[in-house]
Amino acid sequence: MILSVKNLTVHYGPIQALRGVSLDVAQGEIIALLGANGAGKTSTLNAIMGLIPASGGEIALNGETIGGLPPETIVRRGMTLTPEGRQVFSDLTVEENLLLGAFSKRPRSAFAAAKREEVLTLFPLLRERLTQAAGTLSGGEQQQLAIARSLMSDPAVLMLDEPSLGLAPQIVDRIFELIAELRQRGLTILLVEQNVEQSLEIADRAYVLANGSVVLSGRGADLLQTTGVERTYLGRRG
Ligand code: ATP
Numbered sequence: 627m628i629l630s631v632k633n634l635t636v637h638y639g640p641i642q643a644l645r646g647v648s649l650d651v652a653q654g655e656i657i658a659l660l661g662a663n664g665a666g667k668t669s670t671l672n673a674i675m676g677l678i679p680a681s682g683g684e685i686a687l688n689g690e691t692i693g694g695l696p697p698e699t700i701v702r703r704g705m706t707l708t709p710e711g712r713q714v715f716s717d718l719t720v721e722e723n724l725l726l727g728a729f730s731k732r733p734r735s736a737f738a739a740a741k742r743e744e745v746l747t748l749f750p751l752l753r754e755r756l757t758q759a760a761g762t763l764s765g766g767e768q769q770q771l772a773i774a775r776s777l778m779s780d781p782a783v784l785m786l787d788e789p790s791l792g793l794a795p796q797i798v799d800r801i802f803e804l805i806a807e808l809r810q811r812g813l814t815i816l817l818v819e820q821n822v823e824q825s826l827e828i829a830d831r832a833y834v835l836a837n838g839s840v841v842l843s844g845r846g847a848d849l850l851q852t853t854g855v856e857r858t859y860l861g862r863r864g
């Protein structure tokens with residue numbers, strides 16, 4: 627397994643947000659992490675990335691423990707997170723945002739220049755907007771910039787927190803196409819989404835969280851056939 631999480635627990639003061647989450651991600655897989663609001667999806671990604679402390683459990687990347695390491699070290703080891711709400715630096719240009727993503731690789735190195743070219747080939751619209759302030763991009767463009775910035779660190783594992791949130795349907799389709807394209811390029815992806823159907827279509831496997839625990843897991847295609855998944859676990863009418 628490229629990423630292995632065992633019995634992860636997270637507390638926010640007296641509130642226990644994760645109650646022993648275990649999940650495995652194999653090289654080249656797209657894994658969807660689904661669940662209703664407040665189920666613990668963002669807490670799971672943030673704890674894996676070292677952005678919030680875990681109160682228990684084990685996290686291993688490529689067989690090595692990363693629990694307790696700072697996020698920048700985890701980025702250097704080949705994993706990165708595109709956070710919920712995109713969080714691009716609005717006042718900085720598209721180019722500057724991309725360069726910040728390459729912090730772990732020395733932004734002025736030949737490697738970063740080559741990565742920039744690769745990323746701009748994948749996101750041609752960003753190339754047209756390199757000098758534009760990121761805050762003036764549309765929501766879909768900002769999401770693409772956020773993913774592009776993550777890719778600048780040359781990750782092996784990319785975690786995406788609700789990349790389709792708040793975007794128009796055609797833009798959402800484009801984001802899902804991009805995720806499939808990234809996998810074809812060899813990335814391993816852990817995808818948090820509320821867009822259940824599209825996520826299960828694209829995912830090899832999925833985990834469903836409820837109240838901080840994994841309540842269901844299986845192949846994406848099988849869960850897609852399971853009636854009532856949305857109604858039972860995701861607080862929606864299925
Ligand atoms: P959403 O889709 O709404 O982001 P989620 O599945 O990502 O939901 P989390 O954001 O991980 O869920 O939240 C899990 C639980 O932890 C929720 O009950 C939430 O209220 C609580 N929680 C999250 N962040 C904090 C915080 N900073 N302080 C206190 N409680 C928090």
